Amino acid sequence: MAAARPDEDAVALAARVEAFVREQIIPYESDARRDSHGPLDSLVAEMRDKARAAGLLTPHIRADGSHLSQRATARVLQASGLSPLGPLALNTAAPDEGNMLLLGSVATAAQKAHFLAPMVAGNARSAFLMTEPAAEGGAGSDPSMLQTVAVQQGDEWVISGRKAFATGFAGAKIAIIMARTDDGSGGIAATMFLVDLPDPAIRIDRIPHTIDSSMPGGHAIVTIDGLRVPVANILGEPHAGFKYAQVRLSPARLSHCMRWLGSAMRAQEIASNYACRREAFGKKLVDHEGVGFMLAENLIDLKQAELMIDWCADVLDGGSLGTVESSMAKVAVSEALYRVADRCIQVMGGTGVSGDTVVEQIFREIRAFRIYDGPTEVHKWSLAKKIKRDHARTDRHSA
Known part of the structure; x- marks a missing residue:
């Protein structure tokens, strides 16, 4: 088909x-x-x-x-x-695009009117608070390490903890906070809460300098101290935060791939234009095999990235969560686009590492993309675990 x-x-x-x-x-x-x-x-x-x-x-x-x-x-x-x-x-x-998708899938009608509508209208930025400071043993790629806690008190939940790399938090009007909650099972559960910002119970400790520079508000580290959230602001069902995180994360991973594919294509345009105009050693740079081959390799990586995105998109459109497929796409595309951006810098030499074109910024942004929504190594580890599980199911009688 x-x-x-x-x-x-x-x-x-x-x-x-x-x-x-x-x-x-x-x-x-x-x-x-x-x-x-x-x-x-x-x-x-x-x-x-x-x-x-x-x-x-x-x-x-x-x-x-x-x-x-x-x-x-x-x-x-x-x-x-x-x-x-x-x-x-x-x-x-990001993170608004992923947050809009999540709210569109999970939020109540009242929550959509209050939180989603201003985001769709472009009148409010949002933040997604799940990651926590590594130095304090908080959650990163492993959300089960959540230390931020929410406790129910009557018609409210009280949230306390610390969050890190809260993209766009400074200046955001809406936050989705993921906190650990007790579902009575003795296991690990989490709940997502919708919060209006600013709120005095959430303070910005600092906004660290990062390699990327395209996100308004940066990637804040914040402290949540006794934040009170009404029961009506729970996103979805209580204690189902991990399930909803998967609803958001697979499409969000793919959306990163989509956007940065466009950026890498732009970098290739600029580098190709440079190589076809710039002369050295008696001919255009593109006619030097070492340069022309880099641009040719970029074409291959760009097309493979596009096809990988389309394949994963079809899986999601078919109704699957696409957890495995989005991990594969995120690794393949982020690594391919990084190679593309790196070659563009190399082709352009000194101009490439300067701010004279946007290629230098695209390189930095795509480098950070290899970390966004799970580093390459975490996705590979997850895929390796799947290989082991599949082997156990299909090869039980092997020697």
Whole structure:
């Protein structure tokens, strides 16, 4: 059976998004309204006004609130990623894009009206608070290590703990907090809570400097001290946080792949243009085998990444959680795109490592992507465990 393909409307939408990013957003890459963590909210708001005027704000969510298929989303998010500013302008950026998907899948009607609607409208940024400080033994790639605790007191839950690398927290208006809760089984359970920000019970301890610089608000480390959340703000069912995390994480991993594929394609465009214009040792750089072969290898990696994304998107569109497939795609695509960005830097030499083009930033962002939503090694470890489980089921009678 032939794989599903995005419909003509989605292809046309992606073309509109690409034209908008190239014509309206790329010029903002030289805008000085940014700090060391990312663009300032004033810049984001201005770009979103332009996307809103063009009818392209939050393009992956239809007017009736339904979500495009993952295959169609791949085309749209790839186009938005042609500039590091594109996802912010179009409201397709992490963590908001993943949070919108989760709320759209799990939230009640009242929660959607209060929390989801402002996010879809591009009027509120959000944060997803699960990771905790490593130095304190908190949860990272292993969510079962959660130390942030929520205890029910009447019609409220009281949350206390510490969270780390809370992307976009500074300036966010909405947070999803994952905390450890007691379901009476004696095991490990977690619950997700929706919170309006700012709240005096949550304070920013610091915002560390990180290699990437495309996320407004940075990646904050915060302390939660006696935060009171009404029962009505539980996202989904109590004690089901780990299940809902899987609902969010597989598509979010793939969305990262979609956006950064667009960025890597842009870096390849710039590096190819440079190599086809720049001369050294009597000919164009592209005519030197060592340079031309790097760009050729990039074409191969880019196409393989695109196909991997489409394969995983089809799995998700088929109704599967796609946990294994998204791990495979995340590893393959992040590593391939890192190779692409690295080769682009190499082809461009001194220009490549300078801020004269966006290639240097794309390289840094894609390097961080190898960590986002689980490092490569964690996904490989998870896949190796699956191999062992499958072997145990299928080879029980072997010597």
